[in-house]
Amino acid sequence: MELKEAKAKYIQAWGILGSSWGINKTMGQVHALLMISPEALSTEDIMRELNISRGNANMNIRALIDWGLIFKEFKSGERREYFRSEKDVWELARTVAAQRKQRELAPIIRMLNEARNVKGESSKELDEFKKVTKDLNDFAGKATGILDRFIRSDKNWFTGIFMRLIR
Amino acid sequence: MELKEAKAKYIQAWGILGSSWGINKTMGQVHALLMISPEALSTEDIMRELNISRGNANMNIRALIDWGLIFKEFKSGERREYFRSEKDVWELARTVAAQRKQRELAPIIRMLNEARNVKGESSKELDEFKKVTKDLNDFAGKATGILDRFIRSDKNWFTGIFMRLIR
């Protein structure tokens, strides 16, 4: 396979992966493009490579910066802005986990917790509700605990403890 | 809070959570409804409780069965089909993990692996590409390893090893 072909494949795959996980296709593609590029790229470069409009490119670049996945870079003597991505996959995973936790998981878990605060005399329905929601909360508590630890951790924790897990 | 209100809140939260993770809102809501119901429910029941059309109810019930998250149940003397959900959160998480791995992760990882099979003489671009895709694959390998272990595991593994992780 040629580099050009391989790149295209990689960018496409990243786009699909993104769209099935709530990040949109273009955003995934822009990110992939920057991941595999040794140089920082400008908006123009991105537009050209991915065949997308200026508005679209701009929007998704902003969003990626917002997520903390890519960074602006200035080249001296140049007016144009360039963008570069974080290349450490470990760092990337931590950033995404932290963001999603903040944006999506936390508010929902709060909501589920509130729902548990239900009053009334015991009945089959109430008991079932309490049981299910309690289980769910315990689980969510454990899961977010792991997630937190993951977010705060360093590379070593992963390769250390997790490697033991998968052996 | 009253049970009715708490239920509504719970169902809504599950719907939102679903829609931000690639499962649609109604599907999440149907699932939530069945989770907290002590009795199996019929299509009619679900339509009424969630205010959705017959077609929509049917579609999402099928999809949930397909995912292995809910089951048909027959009541003797009744013609109508009833549905019940898996209530063990642990089991639920494992089922979802297994499904998503099969449906989404596996094909993409295959695709990314293929992209790594690139030929050509060494250049800055090629080197960068190889480096990034290698890192990514290592990471994906570890992650799917953990996922596999999780899918195959029993409750004990989680409460045992994972509890140690979060302490």
Place this chain on the structure above:
DNA sequence: TCATACTTTCAATACTTTCTGAAAGTTATT
């Protein structure tokens, strides 16, 4: 201050997904 080189915004449009309701299909019962 003006021209230039860019970046950002936004209304219109295209595209995708979800939902509805009616019609068609299926199975059990008389």
Place this chain on the structure above:
DNA sequence: AATAACTTTCAGAAAGTATTGAAAGTATGA
């Protein structure tokens, strides 16, 4: 075989999301 009780399908409506391209905005420097 006819009816009744239910389930499934499907075409079109509605809702939601992404994309474009042009216009507006901003900074640079002659």
